[in-house]
Amino acid sequence: MEHSTASSIDEDRIDISGGHVLPLQRIGPKRYLSSMPWGQLRQIVPDPRRAEGRRRIEYATADERQQAELRNEIQRGFRGAKQQNAREYARYLAMVLSGERAEGWSTPVFCLWLLGDLDVHGAGRLQSLLPQYLIGRSPFGNLGILLDGETQHVAHLLLQENPEEYGLDSRKVGGRMVGVEIHHSLTVREARQIFHDRNRLGVTASKSVGLSSDSFDPTTSIAHFLREAVKVNTRSPGESVPFSRLVTTSTDQVKGSATHWMTFSSLRSFAATAIFGRSAVRGSKSIARLPAECRREVAEEALSEAADLLFNFFAEEFERRDGSVIAAPAVLAGLGVVLHGAMPWNPSRNCTLDEAVTLLAGINWDRDPRIWQGVMGKVVVDVATGARSLSTAGGIHEDGLRVSTALTDQSSPMFAQIRQPAS
Numbered sequence: 001m002e003h004s005t006a007s008s009i010d011e012d013r014i015d016i017s018g019g020h021v022l023p024l025q026r027i028g029p030k031r032y033l034s035s036m037p038w039g040q041l042r043q044i045v046p047d048p049r050r051a052e053g054r055r056r057i058e059y060a061t062a063d064e065r066q067q068a069e070l071r072n073e074i075q076r077g078f079r080g081a082k083q084q085n086a087r088e089y090a091r092y093l094a095m096v097l098s099g100e101r102a103e104g105w106s107t108p109v110f111c112l113w114l115l116g117d118l119d120v121h122g123a124g125r126l127q128s129l130l131p132q133y134l135i136g137r138s139p140f141g142n143l144g145i146l147l148d149g150e151t152q153h154v155a156h157l158l159l160q161e162n163p164e165e166y167g168l169d170s171r172k173v174g175g176r177m178v179g180v181e182i183h184h185s186l187t188v189r190e191a192r193q194i195f196h197d198r199n200r201l202g203v204t205a206s207k208s209v210g211l212s213s214d215s216f217d218p219t220t221s222i223a224h225f226l227r228e229a230v231k232v233n234t235r236s237p238g239e240s241v242p243f244s245r246l247v248t249t250s251t252d253q254v255k256g257s258a259t260h261w262m263t264f265s266s267l268r269s270f271a272a273t274a275i276f277g278r279s280a281v282r283g284s285k286s287i288a289r290l291p292a293e294c295r296r297e298v299a300e301e302a303l304s305e306a307a308d309l310l311f312n313f314f315a316e317e318f319e320r321r322d323g324s325v326i327a328a329p330a331v332l333a334g335l336g337v338v339l340h341g342a343m344p345w346n347p348s349r350n351c352t353l354d355e356a357v358t359l360l361a362g363i364n365w366d367r368d369p370r371i372w373q374g375v376m377g378k379v380v381v382d383v384a385t386g387a388r389s390l391s392t393a394g395g396i397h398e399d400g401l402r403v404s405t406a407l408t409d410q411s412s413p414m415f416a417q418i419r420q421p422a423s
Contacts, residue, residue, distance in 0.1 A: 019139040020044065024120065024182070026134060032182045033109075034136070038156050039174030041110065044144045047157055049078050052250075067115065067143040073188065074195050074213065075150060077250035082151055089155035094166035097159075097176065109179035110149035111198060113191050116142035118184050136182075147183070147191060148198040212249050212264040218290050219275060222299055223268040229304045232311050235319060243311065246318075254321070261311075261318040266329045269396055273336030273404070274303055274343065281333055281400035294345035306339045306353055313357055317365050324365045328392040330376050334403035335360070341408070360407065362419045367392070375399070375406045375414050 020040060024032040050060070051068035060068065076082060096105045119137040146153055156173055163170040183194065196213035214220050230243035246261040254260045272280040272287065275294060290299060311318065317326040325331055340346055342356045351359070364371050369379045369390045376399035377392040406414035 019137050019142070022136040022138060022182070024134040024136045027181075030183055030185050032134070032136070032184075034180045034182050035177055036180060037174060038176045038178045041112070041153070041178060041180060042156070042174070043140075044114070044138070044142065045112065045146055045153060046143065048075065048146070048150050048154060049157075052078060063141065063143055067145060070115075070188070070191075071145045072250055074145065074147065074192050075250065076199075077248075078150070078154065079251075086151050086154040086158060089151055090158040090166065093152075093155055093159060093173075093176075094168060097168055097172055098166075107152060107178070108149060109181050110152065111147040111181045111183070111194065112144045112149075113147050113183050113186055113194075114138060114142065114144045118142075145191070147195045212268065217287050218296060218299075219272045219280075219287050220268055222275070222296070222303060223264065223271045225300050226267065226271065226304060226307050227264070229300070230307045230311065232315055234315055243307070254327070261321060262327050262332060263329075266327070266332045269329060269400075270307075270332040270336040271303060273333045273400075274306065274339045275299060275336075275345075277340040277346070278337055278401065278404055281337070281404060282397055291345055293347070294343075298344065302343055302345075303339075306342065306356075309353055309357055310335065310339065310360075314360075314365075323367055325367050325372055325376065325390070325392055326365045328376065329396050330392075330399035330403045333396045333400040334407045337404040338407050363407070364418060364420055371418055371420055374402075375418060376403050 020036075020043070022032075022034050022036065024034050026032055046060075046064055046067060048071060051071045078086075092105075093107070095101050096107075117139055121135050121137075156176070159166055159168060159173045160170045163173065183191070186194075192213045200214065212220060212223075227244040227247050227249075228242065231240045232243055232246060233240050234246075246259070247264055247267050248254060248258065248260040248262075249264040252263060252265065254263060269280075275290065290296065314326060317324045321327050326335075338356050338360060339353070341349060341351050342353045343349065367390050369388045372390055373379055377390050380389050380391045381387070382389070402414065405412050406418050409415055
C-alpha cells in the first residue's frame with residue numbers, strides 16, 4: 001500500500017535505517033521513475049531462476065514463496081531462448097562495465113512491480129522548485145517482480161556469480177546504477193497487462209505467452225477465468241484440484257515430465273473456438289470483442305459449466321497425456337468447436353452440453369497412427385525397427401479444421417475413423 005504525504009523530508013537527516021530510500025519522480029498515479037545501484041534492486045527482486053520448481057523454493061520464506069507464485073503467474077519460464085539471452089546479455093554488460101563500449105551502449109530501464117508498503121514524501125528543499133521530485137521509503141524485506149528487464153537482471157546475477165570469468169570485480173556489478181520504472185498498488189490484472197504491453201508490442205515474447213497476458217483480449221480473460229473457476233477430480237493426488245494447477249502459463253509446450261495437462265495458449269484456443277466456432281480455428285491474434293449476442297458474464301458462466309463437464313469427464317485421458325491425443329492443441333480447439341454447438345449465443349445451437357459430450361464419448365483417443373493419420377499430426381517411422389508412431393507436432397492452423405470435422409461431421413469418413421475400437 002502506498003502512503004503519500006505532503007510533508008517534506010529534511011535531506012540532511014534522511015533516516016536510512018528502516019528501509020530502502022528511493023529518489024522518485026512521479027509519472028503517473030501508480031508509477032515513478034527512479035535510479036539505484038543494481039545491488040539494491042537485487043535485494044528487492046529475488047533471483048527469478050529460483051521461482052521455478054519446488055526444490056528451488058523449498059527453503060524460501062513465506063514472502064519469497066508468494067513473490068515466486070505471482071512471478072510465475074505473469075512472467076515467462078526462464079529457459080530456452082531466454083536463458084541463452086541472459087548469457088549473451090551478461091557478456092554485453094561485461095563490455096559496458098569494463099569500458100570497452102565507452103558511451104556506445106544502452107540498456108532498457110527495469111520495470112518493477114513493487115509489492116508491500118511504499119511511503120512517499122516531498123523532497124525537502126527541492127519540493128518548492130521541483131514538486132514532481134519525491135523521496136520514497138520501502139521497508140527492508142519488501143519484494144518486487146520485474147514486469148520487464150528480467151533477462152537483464154539475471155545477466156547481472158551471472159556476472160556477480162562468476163566475476164573472474166568476465167574480468168570484473170563483483171562490487172562493480174553491484175554498484176552499477178540502473179534506471180527503474182516503479183509500479184505500485186497494482187492488481188494482478190494490471191501487472192499482467194503491463195507485461196503484455198512491454199513484451200508483446202516489442203515482439204520479444206512468443207505469441208502464445210504474449211497473448212496469455214493480454215487482459216484486453218476477451219478470450220484471454222475468459223480463459224484465465226476458467227483456470228481459476230474450474231475444479232477437476234484427478235487420480236493423482238486423488239482429489240479435486242484447481243484447474244490452474246493443470247494449465248501452465250509460462251511455457252509454450254508441456255514438457256514430458258510436467259504434471260500440467262496443457263499450455264495456456266491451448267486453453268485460450270479452446271475458449272476461442274467454444275465462443276466463435278470453426279471461424280476461430282485459424283485465428284491466433286488478439287480478439288477485440290465477443291460476438292454481439294455473447295456478454296462476458298454469460299460466456300464465463302456457460303464456458304465454466306462446459307469446461308467443468310468436459311475436463312472432469314475426460315480427466316483420465318488428459319492424465320495419460322503421453323499416450324493420448326486429447327491434449328494436443330488441435331484437438332483442444334476441436335473440442336471447443338463441439339461445445340460451441342451447445343452455447344446459448346450460438347444462433348445454430350443444435351445440442352445440449354450433455355449431448356455434446358456424448359458425441360465425444362465413443363472416440364478412440366489413443367496416440368495411434370491407425371486412428372489419427374490424415375486427421376492430425378504426422379506419422380513417424382523408426383528407421384531401425386520400422387515401428388510407426390504419431391507425432392502431434394502439427395499445430396491448430398495445420399490440423400484444427402480437420403480435427404473439428406472428424407469430431408462433429410457424421411458424414412465425413414474421418415468421423416468413423418477416429419471412433420475405431422482399440423486394437
